Amino acid sequence: MLSRKPQIQITLIGTPNAGKTSLFNYLTGEHNLIGNWDGVTLDLAKSSFNYLGNLIKVNDLPGCYSLVASKQMSLEEKLVCEYVNELREDVFINVISIENLNRDLYVTLQLLEQNCYMLIVLNTHINKNDQYCYKDQQKLVVYLKNTLGCQVVCCNVVTGFGILELKKSILEQANCVNNKQNDFLTLQKYISPQTLENLYKHIGSGLFDSVGKLIRFLEGDVIVNGLQKNVDLSLIADPCHSSCNQQWDVFFASKRHEFIKKNFIIDHNNSSIIKKTKFVDILDKITLHQYFGLPVFCAVIYLMFFCVTEIGNLTQNLVTALITKGFINPINQWLNLFDCPGWLLGIFNDGIAVGVSTLCNFIPILLVMHICLFILENSGYIARAVFLIDRLMGFLGLSGKSLIPMIIGFGCNVPAIVGARVIEQKRDKIITILMTPFMSCNARLVTYSVFAMAFFESHQGNIIFYLYGVGIISAILTGFLLQKILSGSRTKLIMELPKYSIPSLNSIFKKSIYRVKKFLTDSGLLVISICTIIAGLKNIHFSQCDLLNCIVFKYVMLFFKPMGILADNWPAVAGLFSGLIAKEVIIGSLNSFYHTNNQEIFGVLYTQFGGYKAAFAYLLFVLLSFPCVSVVTSIAKELDTRWAIFSVIWTTGLAYVVSVFYYQIATFNEHPMYSTKLLLLIASVLLATLVTIKMIIRSNKRHDAKLIPIVVGQ
Amino acid sequence: MRIILIYFRKIIKKIRLIYNQISILHNIMNNQNNIKDVSGLNSFFRLKIGESALIIDLAIGDNQYYRQRLLAQGVVPGEILKIKHAAPFGDPIEVSLSSGRSFIIRREEANIIKIVKLDSIEK
Numbered sequence: 012m013l014s015r016k017p018q019i020q021i022t023l024i025g026t027p028n029a030g031k032t033s034l035f036n037y038l039t040g041e042h043n044l045i046g047n048w049d050g051v052t053l054d055l056a057k058s059s060f061n062y063l064g065n066l067i068k069v070n071d072l073p074g075c076y077s078l079v080a081s082k083q084m085s086l087e088e089k090l091v092c093e094y095v096n097e098l099r100e101d102v103f104i105n106v107i108s109i110e111n112l113n114r115d116l117y118v119t120l121q122l123l124e125q126n127c128y129m130l131i132v133l134n135t136h137i138n139k140n141d142q143y144c145y146k147d148q149q150k151l152v153v154y155l156k157n158t159l160g161c162q163v164v165c166c167n168v169v170t171g172f173g174i175l176e177l178k179k180s181i182l183e184q185a186n187c188v189n190n191k192q193n194d195f196l197t198l199q200k201y202i203s204p205q206t207l208e209n210l211y212k213h214i215g216s217g218l219f220d221s222v223g224k225l226i227r228f229l230e231g232d233v234i235v236n237g238l239q240k241n242v243d244l245s246l247i248a249d250p251c252h253s254s255c256n257q258q259w260d261v262f263f264a265s266k267r268h269e270f271i272k273k274n275f276i277i278d279h280n281n282s283s284i285i286k287k288t289k290f291v292d293i294l295d296k297i298t299l300h301q302y303f304g305l306p307v308f309c310a311v312i313y314l315m316f317f318c319v320t321e322i323g324n325l326t327q328n329l330v331t332a333l334i335t336k337g338f339i340n341p342i343n344q345w346l347n348l349f350d351c352p353g354w355l356l357g358i359f360n361d362g363i364a365v366g367v368s369t370l371c372n373f374i375p376i377l378l379v380m381h382i383c384l385f386i387l388e389n390s391g392y393i394a395r396a397v398f399l400i401d402r403l404m405g406f407l408g409l410s411g412k413s414l415i416p417m418i419i420g421f422g423c424n425v426p427a428i429v430g431a432r433v434i435e436q437k438r439d440k441i442i443t444i445l446m447t448p449f450m451s452c453n454a455r456l457v458t459y460s461v462f463a464m465a466f467f468e469s470h471q472g473n474i475i476f477y478l479y480g481v482g483i484i485s486a487i488l489t490g491f492l493l494q495k496i497l498s499g500s501r502t503k504l505i506m507e508l509p510k511y512s513i514p515s516l517n518s519i520f521k522k523s524i525y526r527v528k529k530f531l532t533d534s535g536l537l538v539i540s541i542c543t544i545i546a547g548l549k550n551i552h553f554s555q556c557d558l559l560n561c562i563v564f565k566y567v568m569l570f571f572k573p574m575g576i577l578a579d580n581w582p583a584v585a586g587l588f589s590g591l592i593a594k595e596v597i598i599g600s601l602n603s604f605y606h607t608n609n610q611e612i613f614g615v616l617y618t619q620f621g622g623y624k625a626a627f628a629y630l631l632f633v634l635l636s637f638p639c640v641s642v643v644t645s646i647a648k649e650l651d652t653r654w655a656i657f658s659v660i661w662t663t664g665l666a667y668v669v670s671v672f673y674y675q676i677a678t679f680n681e682h683p684m685y686s687t688k689l690l691l692l693i694a695s696v697l698l699a700t701l702v703t704i705k706m707i708i709r710s711n712k713r714h715d716a717k718l719i720p721i722v723v724g725q
Numbered sequence: 726m727r728i729i730l731i732y733f734r735k736i737i738k739k740i741r742l743i744y745n746q747i748s749i750l751h752n753i754m755n756n757q758n759n760i761k762d763v764s765g766l767n768s769f770f771r772l773k774i775g776e777s778a779l780i781i782d783l784a785i786g787d788n789q790y791y792r793q794r795l796l797a798q799g800v801v802p803g804e805i806l807k808i809k810h811a812a813p814f815g816d817p818i819e820v821s822l823s824s825g826r827s828f829i830i831r832r833e834e835a836n837i838i839k840i841v842k843l844d845s846i847e848k
Contacts, residue, residue, distance in 0.1 A: 399812050
């Protein structure tokens, strides 16, 4: 006989932005992404922790607003509905936030109807020190316990207050199996017995094993309806209508809200439990103002990039000096002591040392970028930006929600593309995902900053800002064209604006350092190994002439000639190819290609590129061209392979056209004939693509025109 | 400066008026059954910032998920909603309910909520 369960499985469930992932991270020590907007978690996260010798497995579900599944639901919410529908043996932990008590209790009530085996965690923002609040809070906890008939634990998921108590009650809950039936809320509370009888007459009482399923069936749940295919909802709805005169889902929803209102109305102004919101109201008046809202948004974004470029550049020299003095020189001396062979010294100097110093150069910029993004994500401004920008995105046929992946894309494109799952409509999702590769990610930012240092000393920040701008403009262009090609309607917008919160300094630094660390460990090995390989090739006298004489490479160089890459500047092209793996490799490999003992990288860059115009064209190509392999694979995973291929062709084509166009316009005076020829060629290519797009649109319209009569006929 | 501002406001008003008319027309074309509600006083297009309305009913609409979201949000008959903010160009609006919850919706899509505008005196 087993005295205790060897394993306990708990599942975190609740509305979005209630603090599930924060609790998950606190319990298990993971570093999953958290943010102050709806729909940060997109997949079932699994982890485990140990408590008093018991292994407790934790599942973190994405947030959901309602457990009634519907056709148009986004994938991650469907996941929750299916998970609940299976009614596993897990202990469900319903996380509710005290700030949105009456919103979160709606899902709690739905879970109670399902007879879930449940523990409620009340997420608060106060500490135990605050005695007055604490008393109020305990009163609320007791009250919740009595009215809902569940175990309620009060926790602060940020500071960790109350976690111990929670762990204790998880164990208790898991061990007492008798408590499993929770009959507190039943159908009888909502519907009179007479109506119930009437109902069962129409559908047959044996069809549903639980009352909860019946309720969800009546509400029009797709999953439950799929199980009972032979019952027609419209038939049974009618006879009962006479009693309540409403649709079933409206009826149940209003009953639930009534229940919440009756029992849990909290006076927002007087209660000490909820943070005062007067300041927030004033802030909202400015940030959501009808006319000033957009300028404020632009200013915030500009400020972010200003911080990143300026602070990044300020610290960069310092870091480089530190690395050369503290790491490269000592090891060099040490190697010299042992009379190393020249090639080994070469590999170290051109490969490993260059790789390490490149990586260290990333650190300050990345850190500032991640701090900015973290503040933006956690302050709650991002949801307001969605609100402000929605109408403008409407011109692209997109909803404001598409903005979130794009802003995340400034950090890294991969989580941004995964983040597009929040968008329900397939068409919007496709457009958003194809737009995100144009957002300059961290890796590209690093490349820009090195080039900007070498070529544009007086106005580095501006150059980087222009590049970001070009990226955004091409994203808009892409969105506009795709919007014309793909047919379908916008995602409907309904969203809550989260409360403003000021993220603590501690968490800002912890989280952003963690993210930078992750970036470095992920790509560090790659950059260093590629640098080493390049250095090895250089030092074992696989001579440059071999590569240059190679016919294939000659043709490749010819291809890149119109954008200003000189014929003997082969490392630039090789760098571009290494950038296919990951964009941060570009600058690393350029560094080791150009690295010679007596010259700084900036000087070599300048002479090799022959002027800032070619360099800017090169940067344009880096910005727009082929997104790195991981981005392409994630596009293929989120959409399908065809879209991934389309994205590769489209981005690279656009990159080539834009950079050639820029370079030829900029150097028109030097060789007018050649430039005109090229420009004409580009124009004809553009015209051809435009014509094909027009054709596609026309055929789409014809297709639509064919469809309409059928719809009308029905 | 002030003259420019006034002029600017006039232009914006005009644009909004034209936009509203277009959207109303568009709506009429799309769902011919609801012509009365859309062009009538009790549509979301006519609500300005600070005005409130009583929710009467929730139409079925074409998107079940959207309807469920509204229900979960607390949009049930009998509630009173108030326009708190409007975004630039006036379109997404932030609506707060009498229960204290607020959320953003687009005017056009929100028209599945059947409302009756409350006069400003009743506020």
